[in-house]
Amino acid sequence: MRIGQVTLMVGVGLGLMVATGFFLGRLATRQRLGPPGVRVVNEPLEGIEPNANGSPRIFVAATQSVYLPTQVLEYASVPVPVEKIVLDWLPKDTTYGQRLYTATNDGFQISTTVVLMGRDRTSIHQPEYCLLGSGWRITETARDTIPVQEPIPYQLPVSKLLTINYHRTSRGALVPVRGVFVYWFVAGDQVAGDHLKRMWHLAWDMMRTGVLQRWAYVSCFAICRPGEEQATWARIKQFVAAAVPQFQLVPAAEASPMGHGPPAGSARHLPPKDEL
Template sequence: MNRRVWIWSVVTALLMAGTAFLLAELRGRQRLGESGVRTRPIPGETLRVEVELPEVVPGYRSEPVAVQQEVVEALPADTSFGQRIYRGEDGFELLLNVVLMGTDRTSIHKPQFCLVGAGWRIDETVTDRIRIPRPHPYDLPVVKLLTSREMTVQGRAVPVRGVYVYWFVCGDGLSGEPTGWERMWWMARELVTRGVLQRWAYVTCFAVCAPGREEATYERMKAFLAEAVPEFQTVPGPPAPVAAGNQEGAQ
């Protein structure tokens, strides 16, 4: 064997062994952080809890939606869920869903895989901020996906659009960054420096609309989330800056 190849083989083996040892050490002393959403126990369940989504949001009635069994079986056994469909008086519908990780971070995944797997095409990805009024006014960082597909209605294919809004929250963080690197960096930093595995929740809100109604649909979703988020999310962002005109009026 070439001497240089031998040296690099030894170095690689040492690095792999060192990494394995470090991960084992971190795993042995890690503790699970607080979640950023409200939960309640599930009778007879030891690994999972239920994420408490509000039953009542002004202007909407709601009902719980069972998580598909194949989704439950595909994710780690200590993954928790909350899912409800909300209907406005005019028939407008949206689905609010939360996936909460336990000790296995693979519970949290990129939404793009699920959407494409369900037949939706992602046409546009936009980062945005939604003003949440309580417990103090703050701007919630979110990712907005504009999607499209065809649905069969009365035997013919009809184009429809979907507006998909998502973000991530844990006991000490909010992330609305689409690549996931921000969240992964925070998780690694907290695990190494404090031995805390951040317990992230993946929150999504989805509504279907006719082509051309995307912006109107998004505006309704923003108004809905402004009312709903304070009811289930326990971690707010930093207070939003007050506009100069409002400061003068408050004096």
């Protein structure tokens, strides 16, 4: 390769780097934060951290939280504090909502979590990493939908993960435990059933409008015995269909069935006055 060709290639590369930096700089200066796709309320969020004396310390971690209903179908619930290690690890402008739902008829439990980003996009990451980090191994991944009837009938796209872990009994034996983990993402007028689709929407909106969509990551997790995965999935679907209309703002009643925003000229769904 001739020296002139090398010089030309270096020049083109530097030019692309400068142009890219300029473009990203322009995006940063015109960036606006979009509205959330979940209800945010002025209710304190509790945090929890271990104490030297063995009893955990509960503290107020934030003055706002993502709303989750206290009762869904036959499920009663209790709020779950966010661990301090999570609060320290994720960006400070992250908003959380966590509740543990227990069926009053048979004790079946569903853990539900919402993580809402602010201006820092790193609040939202691939859920698979958290599962692996907590000792669960993913055995199957699938894309699916959950029919939701309110505020309008639509199909909620989700990712479904089947997982396995092992519990050690008092006698030292390892017993397999299965789990069904379901998640999706929601922003101001969009729903994504997987991480790649959410990233595509985020990048496209930034380039097209300069709006940084405020994405929320919603997950439901239930533990079961081996062989009960399909029955557990059926119960999660029923739970999600009843719970989602109570805390998720997408789609609004005026929106299209796919939840991609209201028609031109229509009024946008607004949360109650005590919400932000």
